[in-house]
Amino acid sequence: MATQRKWRLWRSGVFLAALAPLVLWGWQVANNAAGPEPGRYLLLNIGQGALWMLLLTLSLTPLTKLTRWKGFALIRRQLGLWTLAYAFLHMLSYVLFILALDWAMLGSELVKRPYIIVGMLALIGLGALGLTSNRWSMRRLGKRWKTLHRLAYPILGLVLLHFLWVVRADLGQWTMYAMVSALVMATRLPPVARMLPKLRQRLASAWFSSITRPL
Numbered sequence: 001m002a003t004q005r006k007w008r009l010w011r012s013g014v015f016l017a018a019l020a021p022l023v024l025w026g027w028q029v030a031n032n033a034a035g036p037e038p039g040r041y042l043l044l045n046i047g048q049g050a051l052w053m054l055l056l057t058l059s060l061t062p063l064t065k066l067t068r069w070k071g072f073a074l075i076r077r078q079l080g081l082w083t084l085a086y087a088f089l090h091m092l093s094y095v096l097f098i099l100a101l102d103w104a105m106l107g108s109e110l111v112k113r114p115y116i117i118v119g120m121l122a123l124i125g126l127g128a129l130g131l132t133s134n135r136w137s138m139r140r141l142g143k144r145w146k147t148l149h150r151l152a153y154p155i156l157g158l159v160l161l162h163f164l165w166v167v168r169a170d171l172g173q174w175t176m177y178a179m180v181s182a183l184v185m186a187t188r189l190p191p192v193a194r195m196l197p198k199l200r201q202r203l204a205s206a207w208f209s210s211i212t213r214p215l
């Protein structure tokens with residue numbers, strides 16, 4: 001019972017931590033603390049937030065293998081859904097603040113900024129993963145569920161392309177995200193994935209011998 005309460009607390013903590021940036025940006029906009037273009041401020045911050053959420057979600061499997069801590073696996077679905085929520089709000093900020101609901105402008109926007117099409121594809125992919133993230137879909141899809149959810153990898157590629165297209169020459173921040181993405185993806189390569197439990201054993205025995213070493 002106490003363990004169940006502990007996990008519920010952990011999940012609630014993660015929920016609040018994921019919600020906090022949205023509350024902060026909303027508060028900044030409401031209090032004129034979001035610069036001269038508050039709509040664009042929201043769009044860009046929420047876009048980066050979505051990428052953060054995606055990277056965090058994809059880090060959970062390697063972290064579980066590395067630490068064997070159940071807590072990481074328990075928040076995987078939640079963070080996946082947060083990724084979708086952030087991506088959806090990012091798209092909504094675009095529609096409300098940049099497009100200003102002027103649908104006639106969408107055609108010329110897509111020609112002027114083709115990276116939006118790439119973003120749309122990523123969002124559709126995230127939507128498919130969100131819709132099938134429940135137990136019912138898992139049971140129905142069986143082995144195909146895992147294959148379908150590997151869509152997260154090309155989605156990450158699409159998001160990085162979308163971001164690169166936006167920043168073009170200013171590559172500093174993008175390179176950081178690309179490096180983290182490469183690391184997260186590298187942990188999926190079979191030889192690296194096989195090494196993770198061994199690395200865990202090594203780290204654990206190094207830690208144990210450091211605390212049991214005589215003074």
Ligand code: HEM
Nearest residue numbers: 044047048050051087091094116119120122123159163166
């Ligand atoms: C229908 C879907 C989408 C639309 C319409 C869209 C639109 C945009 C636009 C217009 C910008 C550039 C704003 C500017 O510099 O003027 C942008 C940037 C960005 N978007 Fe998207 N996007 C979509 C999907 C996504 C998704 C799914 C993600 C991530 C999961 C994402 C992450 C980003 C990031 C990281 C940036 C760069 C932010 C920055 O420069 O600080 N976008 N998006």
